[in-house]
Amino acid sequence: MGWQKRGFTSLSGHVFMIGGLSRKVLDCIICAKQCEKCQREKSRGQTSAKKHNCPKNHDSSSKAMEADACLILSQPSS
Numbered sequence: 001m002g003w004q005k006r007g008f009t010s011l012s013g014h015v016f017m018i019g020g021l022s023r024k025v026l027d028c029i030i031c032a033k034q035c036e037k038c039q040r041e042k043s044r045g046q047t048s049a050k051k052h053n054c055p056k057n058h059d060s061s062s063k064a065m066e067a068d069a070c071l072i073l074s075q076p077s078s
Helices: 036-043 065-074
Strands: 012-018 025-032
Touching: 012 065, 025 065
Parallel strands: none
Antiparallel strands: 012 025
């Protein structure tokens, strides 16, 4: 797991799944706790931002981000 900053206060992180035998990257995920565009619209008093590609995909603590990302990567993709 890579973090934006040290400790369990980071707003984003990334996880790579690497094959044990091939030593190649099999999958990756980027976790983000906030979206700059949504934050800006909220500070202006609007209820929701215009339709956009929102990177926010994690709501719980930064400490749980690594475990949640590993669970997502371990699930079979369809």
